Amino acid sequence: MRLTVLGGGGFRVPLVFRALLEDSGDESGRCTELVLYDTEPRRLEAIGAVLAQHAADGEARGARPPAVRTTTDLDDALRDTDFVFSAIRAGGLEGRSLDERAALTEGLLGQETVGAGGVLYGLRSVPAAMHIAERVAAVAPNAWVINFTNPAGMVTEAMQRLLGDRVIGICDSPVGMARRAARALGVDPERTELDYVGLNHLGWLRRILVDGEDRLPALLADPATLESFEEGKLFGAEWLQALGSLPNEYLHYYYFNREAIAALRDAPATRGEFLREQQAAFYAAAAADPGEAAAAWERTRKEREATYMAESRESTGGWQRDTCDLDGGGYDRVALALMRAISRDEHATLILNVPNRTTIPGLDAEAVIEVPCRVDAQGAHPIPTGPAAADQLGLMLTLKDVERATIAAADTGSRAKALRAVALHPLVDSVNAADRVLTSRGI
Numbered sequence: 001m002r003l004t005v006l007g008g009g010g011f012r013v014p015l016v017f018r019a020l021l022e023d024s025g026d027e028s029g030r031c032t033e034l035v036l037y038d039t040e041p042r043r044l045e046a047i048g049a050v051l052a053q054h055a056a057d058g059e060a061r062g063a064r065p066p067a068v069r070t071t072t073d074l075d076d077a078l079r080d081t082d083f084v085f086s087a088i089r090a091g092g093l094e095g096r097s098l099d100e101r102a103a104l105t106e107g108l109l110g111q112e113t114v115g116a117g118g119v120l121y122g123l124r125s126v127p128a129a130m131h132i133a134e135r136v137a138a139v140a141p142n143a144w145v146i147n148f149t150n151p152a153g154m155v156t157e158a159m160q161r162l163l164g165d166r167v168i169g170i171c172d173s174p175v176g177m178a179r180r181a182a183r184a185l186g187v188d189p190e191r192t193e194l195d196y197v198g199l200n201h202l203g204w205l206r207r208i209l210v211d212g213e214d215r216l217p218a219l220l221a222d223p224a225t226l227e228s229f230e231e232g233k234l235f236g237a238e239w240l241q242a243l244g245s246l247p248n249e250y251l252h253y254y255y256f257n258r259e260a261i262a263a264l265r266d267a268p269a270t271r272g273e274f275l276r277e278q279q280a281a282f283y284a285a286a287a288a289d290p291g292e293a294a295a296a297w298e299r300t301r302k303e304r305e306a307t308y309m310a311e312s313r314e315s316t317g318g319w320q321r322d323t324c325d326l327d328g329g330g331y332d333r334v335a336l337a338l339m340r341a342i343s344r345d346e347h348a349t350l351i352l353n354v355p356n357r358t359t360i361p362g363l364d365a366e367a368v369i370e371v372p373c374r375v376d377a378q379g380a381h382p383i384p385t386g387p388a389a390a391d392q393l394g395l396m397l398t399l400k401d402v403e404r405a406t407i408a409a410a411d412t413g414s415r416a417k418a419l420r421a422v423a424l425h426p427l428v429d430s431v432n433a434a435d436r437v438l439t440s441r442g443i
Contacts, residue, residue: 001031001343004077006132007087007149008036008070009043011279011304014050014297015332016085020066021058023336029344034066037077044070046286049293074132078140083339086132087148090124093279096272100264102440106433109261110270113151113201114253115427116437119406122151123418123443126410129155133162144342144379146170146335147353153200154403156353157368158410168338168380169353169368171200172330173248178351180229181208181246185215193349197360197385199396199403200353200370201250204243204389220244234309234316252312254395257427263311271311278304338375345377354380362393367400398426418443 003020005013013036020031034051038044048070055065071077078084089096099120100110109115129149136143145167147156156169174196182189187210195207208216219226223237232240234252253260264270269277282300286293334350341348349372356367359382363369373380388396405421408414415438423434 001029001083001339002033002035002081003031003066003083003085003339004035004037004081004143005085005087006037006074006077007089008077009038009040009047010087010089011047011282011297011300012087012332013047014054014294014301016335017051017054017065017068019332019336021054021063023340029340029346030064031066031083031339034068035077035081036068036070037072037074038070039072041072042287043283044072045290046283046293049286049290050297053291053294074135075139078135078143081140081143082343084132084136084140084143084145085148085335086129086145088125088128088132089149090128091121093272093276095124096121097270097276098441100270100272102437104261104264104270105440106430106437107261108429108433108437109253109257109427110264111250111253112272114250115425116422116434118151119402119418119421119425120437120441120443122154122403122406122421123410125149125151125155126158126407129159130162130411133159133167137162144168144339146338148331148335151200151403153353153368153370154406156200157355157366157403158407160355160366160368165355165379169200169370170331170334170338171351171353171370172334173201173250174203174205174351174370175334176330177205177231177246177248178208180231181205181216181219184225184229184232185210185219187215194351194372195385196351196370196372197388198248198370198392199368199399201248202254202395202399203248203370204251204392205246206244216246234312236316249309249312252309252316254427256312256316259316260312267311274307275304338380341375342377342379348375349373349383350375350380352380354382357382359383359385360393360396361387363396363400369396395426398424415443 051068058065099117103110103116110117147169149155152169152171159167178194179189182192193209196205207214220241226232226237231246285296337348340346352373353368353370356363356369357365372383402421402425405417409417423431428434
């Protein structure tokens with residue numbers, strides 16, 4: 001099986017490779033060739049050095065690493081591939097940094113996928129993703145596309161207009177929250193059945209079933225246990241009890257928007273600025289000493305994980321992440337489980353971004369949602385859910401309109417649609433501010 005990674009010089013690619021090393025399946029369903037595509041040869045060289053060292057370590061343990069090939073030619077990367085893992089960053093971290101500052105200048109949230117920053121990123125991501133979809137349709141029409149490019153739900157919906165259900169979006173946030181909640185309950189995460197509903201970065205865990213029993217009410221009733229893991233610390237037991245569910249970590253930007261913006265303004269650098277400098281240092285170090293690339297990557301990865309959502313943690317007491325949350329194993333494992341389920345017809349249940357069909361009442365059939373799905377050789381099939389609560393559905397409907405206005409603006413170049421997308425976002429409180437944000441970014 002051949003896997004192509006778009007954004008193959010990206011910092012997270014070694015996580016995917018490590019997951020592939022752990023796959024002990026037979027040759028028919030195992031990744032035997034990994035193709036890395038990137039527009040920057042320097043990045044490919046650095047990540048290639050990291051993977052070579054991981055491959056050597058894996059072989060010493062008896063693993064069978066896939067052959068690795070790099071290319072800067074998109075069609076060459078895609079041709080005859082079985083799976084495409086798309087994790088591109090249109091505009092790079094410089095673009096993200098400018099988005100964040102443009103929003104913060106207006107007193108608005110500049111996060112990568114949320115608020116004005118999310119819309120700006122979507123305006124860059126969608127055209128790049130649609131070009132990829134066109135090339136997949138032309139040279140690899142039978143490939144499955146696993147999308148991790150942000151904003152993941154928006155980009156997945158745009159790509160599905162060309163490629164249909166062969167595009168499936170993934171995210172590591174829901175699985176991370178579910179694992180933390182299971183650990184707090186003292187149960188094996190593999191034994192749980194989840195009722196999770198929402199859009200990407202806008203979802204709620206409503207039930208945690210263990211042997212048919214919903215354990216979430218007991219968790220919500222125990223403030224000390226509830227506040228022992230990240231979501232409890234972020235949102236506080238009182239608010240989670242009022243909600244009656246566990247919200248995705250990104251909902252902190254909605255429920256505590258004023259505090260999040262204050263923390264972002266007080267920070268010495270935005271997240272994009274921090275990552276831009278951090279990754280530049282890593283690529284420089286890897287180029288200077290390729291033999292130490294894997295060690296440099298691991299140090300950088302740990303720092304990246306330790307500082308994830310630092311502003312939200314700062315605004316809720318300045319606590320540190322648990323060491324078990326710094327190990328990785330999120331989206332890369334979801335991607336591997338998804339590929340295995342499709343390539344081997346190994347049935348799996350995963351939280352994925354897929355078309356709604358009739359899953360969530362109140363949303364139209366083509367709206368891409370984030371819910372548990374059963375996966376087999378035919379793809380991902382969303383599991384029916386009960387109706388979303390009024391507050392949940394209201395946010396989903398508003399954000400879905402914002403996503404679609406962004407897609408339309410990216411497709412047509414319409415500034416009016418771009419203005420609609422930014423101004424109608426629930427975290428943007430002024431049409432004039434939305435207009436100035438767009439102007440500052442040359443739109």
